[in-house]
């Protein structure tokens with residue numbers, strides 16, 4: 001791999017809570033959630049070309065390139081660039097896939113934001129959020145790049161800077177398809193809409209958690225284990241679970257004792273995505 005590549009962050013998120021407030025006619029669900037961005041994730045590098053090709057130099061095992069959200073994002077943006085605009089893309093995948101921490105969605109958002117700059121498309125953040133929504137409900141929040149309350153299907157934002165807590169994020173290695181959870185007849189769908197001002201961790205919940213725990217005992221076991229140490233909850237539709245700590249050393253101590261059957265990492269919450277900071281820096285260079 002060429003050593004002069006510039007790497008761009010593609011961070012993870014946690015849903016600190018997730019309320020389902022209704023179901024829309026198109027089958028999608030209206031949500032309320034607090035999206036907490038983390039300081040760690042995957043990395044992407046881009047090399048613009050003039051051959052109109054989108055070439056993923058690091059394919060993901062099990063994901064055909066045409067289904068990869070990175071390639072889809074680049075293709076979606078291509079009509080806004082010069083006719084011959086293409087690029088080579090490298091992905092350094094570090095986040096567990098399908099774990100409710102938004103890896104693929106974040107990759108898509110990083111692609112939209114960085115190529116918007118490299119290809120000089122000059123689309124506004126709002127326009128990129130709208131494009132992102134065509135790729136998935138979790139993409140706009142990563143384009144937005146701030147820790148934020150979200151409603152709608154996850155595209156309406158009220159920014160909500162949070163104390164920079166430390167999170168132990170653990171994954172039981174169970175793959176849960178988001179669509180399966182949202183179509184489940186036993187999913188609660190009528191949580192009353194809450195005023196953002198009333199948010200506390202304790203007076204909120206993840207409406208998918210009980211259902212997922214009922215059908216996936218490994219998720220229930222992991223959550224039960226973490227709750228012995230700190231306030232803990234599932235993120236998104238699972239399968240990852242997080243525990244909240246005031247300091248890093250406590251989180252690392254618990255990570256050290258995590259049973260071998262689970263994978264985990266410790267990350268700090270951030271209020272602004274490091275991707276946005278790096279893009280700002282590029283503008284001033």
Ligand SMILES: C[C@](O)(CO)[C@H](O)COP(=O)(O)OP(=O)(O)OC[C@H]1O[C@@H](n2ccc(N)nc2=O)[C@H](O)[C@@H]1O
Pocket residue numbers: 015018027028029030031033100105135136137138139152153154178179182183236237
């Ligand atoms: C649950 C969250 O992870 C919270 O962050 C997201 O809302 C899910 O976002 P995502 O993974 O980007 O999901 P998408 O790829 O857009 O949707 C997958 C499937 O989940 C269902 N879905 C998703 C989001 C939503 N608000 N309502 C839904 O009913 C739809 O059946 C959709 O076909």
Ligand SMILES: Nc1ncnc2c1ncn2[C@@H]1O[C@H](COP(=O)(O)OP(=O)(O)OP(=O)(O)O)[C@@H](O)[C@H]1O
Pocket residue numbers: 060062063067068069070096097098099100101102103104105107108138178236237238
């Ligand atoms: N670049 C990508 N990185 C990861 N997964 C991808 C990517 N492109 C497509 N996918 C597909 O998307 C699926 C979900 O991956 P992802 O890591 O985004 O899940 P997630 O963390 O549950 O996301 P979310 O929290 O948005 O629901 C994967 O199993 C894979 O098939």
